[in-house]
Amino acid sequence: MCLCCKRSRSLGHNYFNIQECPIEGSNLIEASAGTGKTYSIASLFLKALLEKRVKSVKNILVLTFTKAATAEIKLRIYENLLTAKRMLEETSENVREHLFEKEPVIRDILKPYLDERSEALKIISNAVKNFDENGIYTIHGFCNLILSEYAFSSGVPFDKNMVTDQSLLVFETIVDYWRKFAFFAPKCVMNKLEKLEFSDLISLYKIKESNPHIRINQQEENMTGISNTVENCYNSAEEIHGELAERLKYTDTTSFLGLIPFEKLKGNIYQKSSIEAKAEKFLNFISADQPLYAKDILDDSIIIYFTAGKITLSLKKNNKIDEMPEIFKIIEHFYDIYLQYMQAADGWLTGFKKNMIDFVHKRLNAYKSARGILYFNDQLSILHDALSETGDHFKDRIADEYQLVFVDEFQDTDPLQYEIIKKLFIDKSAVFFIGDPKQSIYSFRGADIYSYIKAKENVESGYTMKTNFRSESALVYGVNRIFNSRFRRENPFVIENIGYSDVDSENKGETKLIVEGEEYKPLKIWAFETSDGNLINEDEYNEAAALTTAREVARLLKLSAESKAYIKHKDKYEQLKPADFAVLCRKTKEAFIVKKYLDQLGIANIISSSKSIFDSEEAYEIHLLLNCISEPGNLNMIKNFLITDLMGFKPHHVKNMEESEGLGGYSIKLRGYKELLISRGIMHCVNEFLKDEQIISRLIHSPYGKRKIANINQLSEILHKKESENALQLHELINWLSNQRSGNLLKEEEYELRMETDEDALNIMTIHKSKGLQFPVVFAPFLLAGSLMHSFKPFIYHDDDLEMHLQLESDEETQRKYALECLSENLRLAYVALTRAKYRCYTALAKTRNAGTSAFAYLFSDGDIFSKEWKKEFNNKISMENFVTEALDNEAFDFIDILPAKLESADINSDFEPSESAEELSGEEKNLRVREFQNKAPERWRVSSFSSILRKMNPHETFTTFMDDEVFDVSEISEEKREADYSMFSLPGGVNTGNALHDLLEHTDLNTVTESGLNEIVRKTLNLYHIDAKFKNAVCENINNLRGKKLGGEKDFQLKNVPYKDTLREMEFYFPSRSIDSRLIRDVFIRNAGEGETESIIAGSVGEDVSEKIYGFMKGYIDMIFRYNGRYYIIDWKTNYLGSTYEDYREDSLNQAMLKSQYFLQYHIYTVALTLHLNSKMENFDYERHFGGVYYLFLRGIDAGENSRNGIFFHKPAQSVIAGLIESFQIEPVFSNGGTSGNP
Structure with missing residues (x-):
């Protein structure tokens, strides 16, 4: 058909x-x-x-x-x-002929233009020039x-705002629909509704999303009418159900069965043992003290055996029942009404699903339209x-x-x-x-x-x-014979407009796979048999097929190592390696079975899977990590996290940590990760975690370590993307990841598992993944999928006018159409799988439950494979080898080998010689050893920063460089002051406070911010960083003080007068250096000690000579650069606690703080970076004219006095110092643009 x-x-x-x-x-x-x-x-x-x-x-x-x-x-x-351009430009006849020989198609296209080639050359040259x-x-x-x-x-x-992932919107809209309609559904459909998985609704909407103009098949009737119908049916069924329960109240299984005249009934229908089991289920269903809607649904195939009609129809010849027991008549009535009730409930559920599709579609479109959002x-x-x-x-x-x-x-x-x-x-x-x-x-x-x-x-x-350039000719002809078998199906792909014409091959034997001196037939069909000819369990077959595949790969690699198997191309010979093989699967679970056996044989392999990254163990572990970071005080959660494979702790290790209070230390570490995640983002946090815990170095040597590392990296990238695109906070990231792991969101292609390595390894992938690829040797043993629907689910089919329909209700005619479309797709998948190989392809046949409606069953027969007759015929076949042999014509056996295969216990060592072990498969010597690097690797090439230079210049000193906001003891503030004053002086110390104020200043426009706007952004920032909201007034006052403070310099300007577009915030910079020599840096300051007081202080503070040179990059972050009246200034915000009065932030105190933390050197490096950048971007850059200087603003000390200098440190480095530093670095200008900017 x-x-x-x-x-x-x-x-x-x-x-x-x-x-x-x-x-x-x-x-x-x-x-x-x-x-x-x-x-x-x-x-x-x-x-x-x-x-x-x-x-x-x-x-x-x-x-x-x-x-x-x-x-x-x-x-x-x-x-x-x-x-083509080169061919036309070439003046040498010999060279041109050589080019023509290599590219005959291009040669033939150019042939009409060779005599007058100038015009053709002009056309092609323009095409190359304008190809962008x-x-x-x-x-x-x-x-x-x-x-x-x-x-x-x-x-x-x-x-418009384009989004590539609307799964969260879909999920939330379906939740909204459920909340609006499912909670108010009639009670009588609850037994149906509770079996409806949320993921089913998501999958159903995904069909609509992928096919916007699909027609949805469902009888047109409003939900009110459907609800009335199902309630009426339910009430009738419940009434009879009550009568039955009363009548059978004291009836046990034995006495109930005693009412059935087994001696008069056909034994193949009323077999006492099976009827007894059905009777027990029926009586349990009836006697349960619950209304019908609260009970599990009883299969009507059980009830029917206890109806008067079924019993009468099952009588043996010449037998009759004089008087049918009344109970069976009542059960028959109940059966009819119960069926009506179930069908009405199914109709209600179908309407519920259709309305869901309509509701979500309309609601999504309205939401996106209102916000200018476009989905992909x-x-x-x-x-x-x-x-x-x-x-x-x-x-x-x-x-x-x-x-x-x-x-x-x-x-x-x-x-x-x-x-x-x-x-x-x-x-x-x-x-x-x-x-x-x-x-x-x-x-x-x-x-x-x-x-x-x-x-x-x-x-x-x-x-x-019609000419195949991929595969060797014998393999091409073998595939021809598969799709044009002896039966010559008129429509080998079921659908009439998809035919199969025999394909020719360009490879006429120049390149072949030689095994043990023979050019073996390239298309191999394994025929799996059982001794009794019975059906094979699918799981058992998958194990046997995977094992047979792994052994054949091992055999060929071993032969190749012995120079008995190789690819021959003219006079060249190429040894087989794992990457020459691919195993193609229908399902991911098949891929992992194959991997299991390949791993046991030590054959390098990788899985390219369509499985979601969120189904991986690593997704669970990263989810748990984020929860621990979110709740660093939850010690039970921390213990669960520590014993994951990611962390590698054993339970007794965790117990020891708990007893020694080590868990508390890990809790503190998690708080640090939380601060890092809030300030720098998820990816930076995960990278620091991996580095601190030495995760990569530990996993890389473990089984499946590369797989785990690839998954962690992929998850980190996905979470970073979601965080960036949707501005998600930590708790929102956790919720999103939780929904992805639970399957509540639509799975995007980018969420498929990536391959963990691209090294020389055998490829395991789905047939869908393999399309467009080619491999020397391909195994496709999993092509036995059936084409029938074994349990009803919504499906797509096409009508006679080729229009697409979504079928929500079971219907015999449309199920037939669906089965034919499934068969056509199975045939197309088989074709793709069998055409990936260049030299050899293996596939397989076995008598599994579904194989009778598989692609091979259709190609190797001439009848209706969905008929009962065919099912019986296929199940009675003893030999799969004979089945294939009878289907192929004589010519086919020049290209196809049919190989008997054992369906044996999946034991990797069964009939497999120990000598064929992993180390022999590669052709290398047995005694292999990892080579060791004996020399010392130079460590001078690196990325350096202010702190690394400090360590070189002052190796015996400890600096608080990264702890700008030093932690101070709250007891330093009097109890009276603590209770009365939530001021900048009592603001808690630590990195968290520093990050909060930096974040606040990065995102606040000091030029235009209003009082209400400032209050709101301060409130949000304090809340985000978990700082007591009572500090809001103090922080707002401090920001206002900062805005109005006269900074001195040209026209004594104020920050509130600097437009946002003239600022650049959180500026990251890198510049390359051929030499970062701490000794030369020290000499620069000593030489320029006479330039001013600051230079003298710096010259006296640097440490002993350190002669080691460091090559690489200098990096850093500048809090803010701003432009005012043509001059460029640097600002660094400091939240250091220097004391609890404004007098503690006077000039002498600031100089001491600057000296203690070596901030002098820091801002000279900043000045070098900005000078290089301005010099590269501005014509006629002049340091004295264009550079204004550096401000270090100690925020706690910024008071309300307009002219007060408390908290303000200012210096403009001497030009000779900056020139000397540039010379000592031997650098060329580079500036990385990565900050928040009004005017980049």
Whole structure:
């Protein structure tokens, strides 16, 4: 049966030839696997330019579906242009002929232009020169471009905010729907509603999200009507249920069964042991003292055995029941009413689901519209609607811009994308749809093979690419025979418009895999058998297939190590290595079974998985870490965290820590991480944690260590991105991560597990992941998935008009259509898997429960594989080897080997020689040892900072560089003052306070902030850093004092007069240095001691000579740079506690504090950084004219006196000092732009 035979139209088999293909009209190119699709697009691109079908590269539009594909096709087109340019420029005939020989396709395209090549060279040279103007985009990127450039015509806001992840919005909207409607549902549907998983609703909405114009099948009836129906049915069922409960109150199982005349009934239907179990369940259900809605749902297949009708129909021939027991008549009545009640409840649940989809869709659109938000996929809907509603002028302008359009991987198009392309370009531009319907396997992402079929019926010209450049010829011919078996199915992919034409091969034996001197048949089919011919348990099969695969890989690697297996290319020989192998799976669980056996054999392997990173153990561990950071005083949580694999503590270690009060110390450490996370962000915090706890160095040597490290890094990046994009605070990050781990949010592609390494390792991946890739040897043993639905769930199918439907209710006819579509997709997955190999491919067959409706069952038979007859026939087959042999024609066995395989206990050592151990598989000597680095690595190349220079200049001193806000004892303040005064002097000391005030000053506009605005930002900051809110007035007063303080200098200016745009906050800088020599730095200050009092103080304070040089980078952070009257100034905020009165912050006290912490040196480094930057950015930079000086403002001492100098340290370093430092650093100017700025 075919799904679309009524609409079939053949385009014929015009084999694609670039030279003969006219660049005009609408065209469809079917490119089978390995036939050079990308190369052909690049060649047509070149041909179009030379034929002047377009004006320039910007008039050719190339659409792909992934960023990786976009990058690949850009590179290929650009390389072709460069090759053509070189061919035309080359003056040597010999060199040109050599180039022609290497690239015959480009040669043939250029041939008409070789005599008069100047014009062709000009065209191609311009294309190369202007290649950055190319129109190569993902489909979403193109839609975004059109919506941006034609915002007025498309009706999109100019200031739209694009988001790539709306899963949190979806989740919250579904929660809102549940809260509004589920809580008020009729009681009689609670037994249905409580079985509905929240993740089911999310998955259901994801179908709508991926397919905006899908039709949802459900009878049109309002929920009030449905609720009335189900309540009426329930009341009737409950009434009879009560009667039954009363009648059977004192009836046990034995006496109940005694009412059934077993001797008169057919034994195959009424087998006493099975009926006894059913009777016990039925009586327990009836006797439970609960209303029906509170009970678990009873399967109607149990109740029916105790109905009068079923008993009567099951009588043996010539038997009758004189008088049917009354109870069975009542049960039959209950059965009928109970079925009606269950069906009505199912109808209510279906309506609930449909309303949920509508509610979420409308609510999301309203929310996003009000806030100018566009989700990634919204672009398609908006552009599609705009094209439908606007006139031809809008469309014509776009078509005029792109005279030639290529749509790559067209089989992955969804209906909306196809409609957009059709409305814009068909009948206006030359259009080429390029793809392979046999490789359409991404329906779960919204790809719709039926869009391809629609296009195929509507294009003007069709072509087929029939030469495979990937695989050796025997393997290509073997795959041909699989899809054109002896039975020659008219529609090998079920759907009529997807055919299979035999493919030829370009590799005529030049490159082959040689094993033990033989050119073995390259397509291997393992036929797994059982001695009794019974069905094989799926889990048992997966273990056996994985074990057989691992052993075969080990065997081939061992033979290769002995030079008995290798890849032969003409006269060259290449040894096999693990990276030459790939194992393709349908499910992630299969991948981990394969990995288990490969690991046991010591074969390096990596999993490229579609499994979510949030399902990993590391996601749990990072979640626990964040909770510990959030609640550093929760010792029980800390104990749980310490015994995770991430931390590696044993329970007795934690117990010892608890007894020795070591947990308290770890609690303090977590508080530090919390402060770091608040001030610097999640990624910085996690990196510091990994470094402090030496996580990486410990994990790297553990089993699966690389996997764990890759997961931790990926989680850190994802959390950093969410934190940055959504301004999430710690508790919000924890909630988001919790929802991701629980499956309550939609899973994005970027959340799939990454590969942990790119070293020489065997690849294990899903078939979906493998598409577009190739490997010398491929194993695809997991192609036995069935095509039937074993339990009902909402599904997608297409009607006879190729329209997409979402089916929410069980229906036999639509389930049949769904099964056929599943079978077609299983066949396409099998095709993709079997065409990834270059030299050899292994697959397998076994008689599992689902194999009778698998892809191979369809290809190797000629009947309806969904029929009862076929199921019986397949289950009765004894030998899978015979099944395959009978299906293939004689020619097939020139290319295909059928290998009997044992379904044995999954024991890695069973029948496996001990000599075939891991260390022998690589071909190296047995006695292997990790090489040790004997020399001392130079440590001078590094990133240095102010503090590292201090340590070199004063190796015996301890500085408080990173503790600007020194912790002070609160007892230093009198008790009377503490109770009465929440002032800047009693503000708690420590890093947290310093971070809070720095954060506040970074984000406060001192020029324009209002009193109410300042109050609010101070309140939020104190709350964020958990500082007592009673300090708010003191901090606000301090900021106002700071704004109004006359800083001296030119015109005695105030910070409130400096516009925000003339400031740069939290400026990070790096500058490279070929020499950071602490001795030379010291000499600079000594030489310039006569320049002023400050220089003299510095010269006397530096320590002994240290001759070691450090090469690398100098880095640091400047709190604020500001510009006033053409001069640039540096400010550093200091929160040091110097005393509890303003007099403690006078000039002499500040000088002592500056000296103690060596801030003198710090601000000279800052001045060097700013001088280098200004010198590189300003013409005619003059230090004396353009640099104003440095302010160190000790905030606790800033009083209300406008002219008071308390808390203010100012100095402008002498130009000779800065020049000397620049000379000592031997630096070139570089400045890293990373701060908060009004005017960068």
